[in-house]
Ligand code: NAP
């Protein structure tokens with residue numbers, strides 16, 4: 001039997017733990033799984049299958065004998081260690097923004113651009129969570145009706161920032177119910193009972209880097225620079241599940257009925273849209289699920305051919321861990337993972 005040794009780099013984090021769960025749930029054909037993190041958590045354990053894995057400190061040497069590394073340990077860690085992993089003959093699927101816009105690195109969502117894995121040179125990038133759920137819904141509509149312009153406004157869960165942010169929202173809620181001033185450590189302002197229209201740092205033209213990531217990554221994944229994209233990204237006091245209000249303008253005429261029917265038969269999507277029954281996607285229902293949920297599909301009467309919709313998905317699953325594991329599965333199916 002050939003071997004397939006998988007390293008999860010950042011195994012103690014919100015994404016890394018979900019990565020281990022996803023490998024297990026999908027019966028990923030790994031012959032061995034190694035958990036890597038920083039020196040801080042070396043020797044601790046993370047749950048995997050019926051037992052646990054002992055966490056090892058990630059070093060230059062960690063990837064010897066490893067075939068596949070799933071990275072979710074932050075951009076700078078990835079910049080340092082991914083090249084060592086590639087040098088060891090390992091294929092890296094990286095979750096950070098470190099490599100996404102590198103022209104030598106494919107940026108892949110299996111439902112959208114699966115064949116881009118064919119030209120990888122060791123590293124494949126997993127897109128930003130908000131971008132992933134947007135392009136899964138855009139792709140079938142673009143193929144059929146040609147999208148000219150997208151306006152997206154996000155409502156992003158704190159789990160997107162990691163374990164410390166999940167703890168911060170919990171702590172602030174508890175502090176407020178006990179009449180205490182909430183401690184602000186992770187975000188620039190209190191997140192409990194608030195909305196922060198800043199995700200990541202401010203950059204060109206007063207857009208945040210999260211907004212710039214969404215704009216640039218969408219063009220690269222869709223392979224189409226002609227689609228105009230503008231974004232406003234907002235952090236909201238939700239634990240799991242990013243939501244998006246999306247306004248789409250098309251070249252060809254399209255009705256809400258046609259869009260609903262097309263999306264309902266498209267991969268990775270579940271249409272959940274019945275206003276009469278108050279049925280629409282919400283983060284609480286998307287948490288822990290694999291699909292991109294689409295609802296509130298309706299005509300935008302202010303443009304010649306336009307639709308408005310509401311897209312929700314679990315940012316830690318399809319937005320991170322699941323998409324990364326699906327990329328690895330794609331490599332296996334295509335015979336591109338040398339074992
Ligand atoms: P998290 O909960 O804070 O976990 C961070 C992980 O990185 C921990 O396992 C941590 O290990 C590890 N780490 C940090 N510095 C390290 C170092 N120098 N060497 C080795 N391991 C190190 O964060 P998260 O939510 O899991 O996210 C991790 C990263 O994934 C993010 O920074 C982001 O780049 C990416 N991400 C991507 C998406 C997406 O949209 N695709 C979504 C969320 C996150 P210790 O326990 O030892 O500190």
Ligand code: 3JM
Pocket residue numbers: 074075095096097098127128129156157159160161199213315
């Ligand atoms: C760093 O919800 C979020 O904040 C987005 C996830 C995220 C990213 C990302 O994937 O773009 C959190 C922290 C990054 C990154 O690598 O830039």
